[in-house]
Amino acid sequence: MRVGLLGGTFDPPHNAHLQAAVVALQTIPLAEVWFLITGNPPHKNIAVHTPATFRQEMLAAALQSYPNFKICTIELETSGPHYTVNTLKSLQLRFPENEFHFLLGSDSYQQFSTWRDPEQILTLTTLHVFERPNHPILTKENVSILPVQPLNISSTMIRERIKMGLPIDGLVPDSVLTLIRACNFYRT
Numbered sequence: 569m570r571v572g573l574l575g576g577t578f579d580p581p582h583n584a585h586l587q588a589a590v591v592a593l594q595t596i597p598l599a600e601v602w603f604l605i606t607g608n609p610p611h612k613n614i615a616v617h618t619p620a621t622f623r624q625e626m627l628a629a630a631l632q633s634y635p636n637f638k639i640c641t642i643e644l645e646t647s648g649p650h651y652t653v654n655t656l657k658s659l660q661l662r663f664p665e666n667e668f669h670f671l672l673g674s675d676s677y678q679q680f681s682t683w684r685d686p687e688q689i690l691t692l693t694t695l696h697v698f699e700r701p702n703h704p705i706l707t708k709e710n711v712s713i714l715p716v717q718p719l720n721i722s723s724t725m726i727r728e729r730i731k732m733g734l735p736i737d738g739l740v741p742d743s744v745l746t747l748i749r750a751c752n753f754y755r756t
Contacts, residue, residue: 572596572696573640573659574671575604575652579618580748581630582726582740584719588698591716592671593636596696601671602640603627607650618753620644629743651684656692668693673700677711730754 572592576585581603589601605624624639631637642658643650652670659668670693672680677697680686689695690710697705698716705713721739729736731754736745748754 569599569666570596570669571663571666572598572601572669572671573604573656573693574601575606575655577606577723578603578623578627578630579723580623580726580740580744580754581627582721582723582744583738584700584721586630586634586741587719588671588673588714588716589634589637591698591714592669592696595714596669596712598636598669600636600638602638603631604640604642604655605644607643607647622747622751622753626744626747629747630741632743653683653685653689653692656689660692669696670694671696671698671714673698673703674705675700675703678703678706727754731756 572589574585574589574592578585585603589603592598593601605620605627607620624641624644627639631639643655656668656670659666670689672695674697677695680695683689695711696714697711698714699705699718701718701720726736726739729739730748736748740748
């Protein structure tokens with residue numbers, strides 16, 4: 569089975585995540601897209617403040633209308649920094665029948681050469697890159713380009729809007745908006 573992996577903290581999950589997954593599902597094509605919730609991404613300078621259980625709950629709410637979208641929690645099963653190369657190896661051991669395709673935004677792809685063992689990642693998976701606002705795809709070596717219309721949405725921007733008391737309607741699925749309001753996350 570051809571499976572797309574879309575990694576992220578999903579803090580919170582938003583409509584640009586869903587848009588990229590839908591395009592990947594249809595254009596690669598894929599049987600499923602697994603949303604890989606990152607535990608402790610070593611390349612991020614900020615700590616994830618929202619508990620993983622709540623990020624998983626928001627993601628489940630966001631994906632409820634998409635039968636081909638699943639949540640993958642492999643990185644939440646262990647502590648410590650998680651490297652994509654190790655996650656891919658673990659997934660291939662657990663699911664040897666699957667062919668994995670890694671989906672990432674151009675903002676992450678610009679830093680791909682700094683990831684742990686990028687050459688080995690390229691032997692384990694096919695990279696599919698979609699453009700993110702203000703992050704052009706500078707090189708197209710070893711990747712497939714996904715035709716995603718860039719949406720100017722990021723989890724950081726959503727958290728900041730909530731802190732400032734600004735609306736986030738239309739940026740996240742309604743089910744995620746309901747959870748954020750009910751749990752009062754991101755206010756402080």
